[in-house]
Amino acid sequence: MNQAMNALSVLGEPNRLAIVELLRDGELTVGEIAQRLEIRQPQASKHLKILTENEILEVKADANRRIYKLRPEPFQSLESWLKTFQKIMEERYDKLDDYLQVLQQKDKTKKSKK
Amino acid sequence: MNQAMNALSVLGEPNRLAIVELLRDGELTVGEIAQRLEIRQPQASKHLKILTENEILEVKADANRRIYKLRPEPFQSLESWLKTFQKIMEERYDKLDDYLQVLQQKDKTKKSKK
DNA sequence: AAGGAATATTCCTGCAATAGAATATTTAAA
């Protein structure tokens, strides 16, 4: 869960989340990321550093370029963390069931004209 | 995805995440939350306000107490947002596990399911 | 070797958000 906690705080920053969204479609260089997000290069580098230090991204060197891409682990961590809330999520279906029962009851009363 | 984005930024704060962790096991009052997290009551109230405004929690009034509990929706939003990264997660799985390659081949021979 | 491109780093500033302290509000109980 530590890994998931980390990911949450790192992805809480809008630009970093945007970077992750960008990289979902494939790897990109720093310049490409800065350009597409319309942020300055140093800011992109800083966010990329934080993302990499927290193991959300990994870098590959290509001459004087750095190519960043997503690592799958943090997303898997987030998923298994979310699994621990399944009980709560299922509760919602319970509510839906209750609602459906209410509808059925109303339907019954209608049909039997009480 | 907007809902998921919101949840991410709200849960990026450690105390708020801790509150959510606490409430996973059931509803609690403000005082109980403050006590268990060893934070002061006003701070607890403030975080609870933010969590409620962002629809991560819901409140129920009981006399002069307020009972907070989790809402399932944000977690479902996070889950479906994570689903959009499944491709990336599976990619890494390929590299690590030969068994999946076997499955992939079987899938290829089967071709179109439903 | 020199210049330029891509990226990282450092230093500084400003701001937003969190914590702290004090007070207000609501409700129950005596």
Next chain:
DNA sequence: TTTAAATATTCTATTGCAGGAATATTCCTT
């Protein structure tokens, strides 16, 4: 009706963090 408990709110102060600007570093090209 006074008191106490639970919570919310307001105001202030502090700090962490993101952004800006300038510079450093690395690598390619000529």
